[in-house]
Amino acid sequence: MPHAYRAYPPGKPDYTALDLPPAPAHRPYILVNMVASLDGKVAVEGRERGLGSPTDQRLMRELRVNADVILNGAGTLRASGTSSRIDAEELQAIRRERGKPPSPTAAVISRSGDLPLDRRFFTAHDEFDAVLYLATSAPDDRRAALVATGRPVIDVPPHDTLPSALRHMRHELGADVLLVEGGPTLNGALLQANALDELFLTVGPLIVGGTHGLTAIETSTTPTVDGLTRMELIHAIPNPETGEVYLRYRHRP
Numbered sequence: 637m638p639h640a641y642r643a644y645p646p647g648k649p650d651y652t653a654l655d656l657p658p659a660p661a662h663r664p665y666i667l668v669n670m671v672a673s674l675d676g677k678v679a680v681e682g683r684e685r686g687l688g689s690p691t692d693q694r695l696m697r698e699l700r701v702n703a704d705v706i707l708n709g710a711g712t713l714r715a716s717g718t719s720s721r722i723d724a725e726e727l728q729a730i731r732r733e734r735g736k737p738p739s740p741t742a743a744v745i746s747r748s749g750d751l752p753l754d755r756r757f758f759t760a761h762d763e764f765d766a767v768l769y770l771a772t773s774a775p776d777d778r779r780a781a782l783v784a785t786g787r788p789v790i791d792v793p794p795h796d797t798l799p800s801a802l803r804h805m806r807h808e809l810g811a812d813v814l815l816v817e818g819g820p821t822l823n824g825a826l827l828q829a830n831a832l833d834e835l836f837l838t839v840g841p842l843i844v845g846g847t848h849g850l851t852a853i854e855t856s857t858t859p860t861v862d863g864l865t866r867m868e869l870i871h872a873i874p875n876p877e878t879g880e881v882y883l884r885y886r887h888r889p
């Protein structure tokens with residue numbers, strides 16, 4: 637077994653204090669968190685709702701304790717709304733003890749700028765900070781509407797959206813740890829940019845079925861055996877109460 641593997645007793649792990657390597661100079665250290673069904677699907681009826689148990693939701697909040705920024709793709713904002721709230725006093729207290737604000741900064745990345753302005757991401761100014769990374773190719777009228785929400789809109793070049801956003805987080809926001817909460821297209825872009833350091837995947841005891849369906853990581857390229865990305869298992873923790881398994885894998889390029 638590789639040396640990073642740690643054995644845990646079955647049940648719920650504690651994700652409030654992760655032992656993470658230092659961030660590289662040009663981007664934060666990047667964790668991706670997703671929940672999937674037994675047949676590998678991450679959405680049903682167009683949303684992730686119904687796939688994870690309350691324990692999985694709690695683990696999502698515990699992971700947020702470690703993060704300086706929470707990033708979502710625009711598709712997830714459109715489908716479900718996104719926020720970086722932690723919603724648990726004891727978890728916020730851990731962040732305060734570490735000298736961090738109660739909630740991480742929420743971030744969304746988009747090329748189109750076609751975003752629902754009535755979502756909390758744009759309206760809940762008193763609950764959490766948020767930044768939008770928007771390609772400079774987005775139409776001017778959409779950009780103006782987004783700027784009018786009062787959330788900072790950070791221009792990123794269309795040919796280099798994600799690396800530019802990650803550099804901004806590291807250098808301008810001072811982020812050491814970025815937690816990405818999907819969706820699959822953004823996760824795929826991270827993988828292709830060699831910027832997916834760890835994957836936290838909850839596998840639930842459900843089968844979604846269907847003939848299509850999003851999986852945790854979607855790329856537009858055709859996969860090849862030679863191009864497979866190998867991940868190193870850190871832990872696999874079964875929870876007999878929920879029927880879920882909590883997986884943590886690290887990418888060692």
Ligand SMILES: NC(=O)c1ccc[n+]([C@@H]2O[C@H](COP(=O)([O-])OP(=O)(O)OC[C@H]3O[C@@H](n4cnc5c(N)ncnc54)[C@H](OP(=O)(O)O)[C@@H]3O)[C@@H](O)[C@H]2O)c1
Nearest residue numbers: 670671682683684709710711712747748797818819821822
């Ligand atoms: N099970 C889970 O844990 C989980 C978690 C999250 C989401 N989901 C599900 O995933 C589905 C959404 O999937 P999705 O793949 O569309 O979601 P997504 O990755 O959140 O959104 C894709 C969109 O994000 C923007 N984007 C992504 N990568 C970008 C990049 N490198 N540069 C600039 N913009 C970028 C683009 O926005 P524009 O189109 O605006 O240009 C793109 O169309 C929903 O059903 C949601 O419920 C599941």
